[in-house]
Amino acid sequence: MLELALIVYYAVSVVYWLVCLKWKLTRPAFTGALLLCLPFLGLFLSLLQLLAERRQPLKGIERFKEHERVDHEDRIFERVDVKKEVNMVPLEEGLVVNDLFTRRRLLLDVLKEDIDQDMIPLLEQAVNNEDTETSHYAVTAVMEIKRKLMLSVQKWSVEYQNNKDDSGVVLEYAHAVKQYMTSGFMDRRMHNTYRKTYASLLSQLIESEARSEALFVEKLNCEMELANYSEALRVSELFRKHYPESEKAYVTALDLYYRLKMKEAFFETLEQLKALKIRVSNSALTIIRYWSAKGA
Template sequence: MFICILVYIFMRKRIFHTGSLIMPMVVLIPFWGFCALLIEECIIRRKKMGTKTVGIEKLNLRDQKYRRIEVEKTEKKTVTVPLEEAMLINDAKTRRSLMLDILHKNPNEYVHMLKRVSLSDDTELTHYATTTIMEIQSDFEKQIRKSYLQLKKCPEDWELLEGYINLLQNYIDSGLISGNILLIQRSKLKKALEKALEGAPDEKRIYLLFIENELAAGQYAGIEGMLKTAKARWPEEEKIYMLYLNYYRNSGKGVEIRQLFKEIQENKIYLSRKGKEWFGFWNAEVN
């Protein structure tokens, strides 16, 4: 009888995890019933090993230990993939909602996608994309005009000149302009770079940007001489070899291209990851 009372107390205190259905056996068959209870208790404890019961009070959101952890939001997120996926969604309403949400965040970074959207069949999206492109373009031109007027007042200010050059370069690289407008901006950039080279002829970035701009504008006069000068000054600069390739390709000099890649290998020119990709692609093309 004492064993029955003890078992009952242990069950009430949750020391034993067995169900109450086994109690009749413990009462009617004291010894074997208690043995059966112990065997069942062992089996239950093995199954629960490694688990932990959490009381309902622990689910209180105000409890510090169980509070949801906030993940820090970064200022800038890459949304190119969602934008491309949004264009493939069949439901027009969903596609429009997704794309407008993404493009509203920072349209300047997705000019190439805006141009694609402007050619879509969705009238609302096409209107938005076209309007946004025009706004970005207008903003660029206002900034360039403002920078030019500031530079005109202080023509010897290097920071103003550099800022003006950067604005023109960003506008050209944005993909917003083409044709005559692009040529006009390249002409402005050429004049600004010439002015910069007058004051700092050994400034590598300006020197190479001038060559790059001339090649992009299809102006090859004097470029080979400038490339030779650049390689003599900065023989380890990978950008120079990329510019050489552009010059040789546009001039139809196949032999010189093969010699160029041979020279890179023989002189063990250091190449960045981007440079290695460039070298691997074009070396396979010409050999």
């Protein structure tokens, strides 16, 4: 009976050792010695060791090797298809419901893609994950995004100093500043400083041939957030001057006058909007109907 048990034990141990060897789950020599010298108990101890290693954060470069399975003949790295994962299960849910191994593997493969601002909400959630390794990866990614945003601002700031009359450079600089502002990586004081820079760049753009309706809307919102109401009123008038047939020019003016409680200017602009010989959107039509009834 004992002989049969030993035969079964060593057969199972050989299979287990080969699996560990193939997937590099443990140290082969140590595991083999443990299985050979301690019948029955050796397998149990090896499984305990494997479980403990899986739950412990790896150090150094090993953390990046944990989730890479290498075919030594073809040297092909198998990676998670991030887009497929996103389509199947939202990443933020994956960080909650999946086991530690899957969380780490999923986040690592996300980080192997081009990290951009759209990843910030996910990474903020991952930073607070109870798994310290997942949290570490997320913090590293957040710092990398912040570094890239700062470098972009610095790059275009230098370009701007050398080419202040180049609308393309001004536009890129404004875009870099806006990205940094919306990243959430700065305190209120710094945010206000960058917003003033952004407002200045937008002023230059709407006064140039690069002007657009979207830039006027950005400029109006920026000045309102800075509480520069006189400048906002000036920009609103300039918006309607350059785009007299634009629905946005009048709708943003209505919003501005409503916030500033300028009743006379509000209803005057409403009548101008109603007189436009263009087909307005459903939202603008709703505004017209609502306030026309209020003013009647």
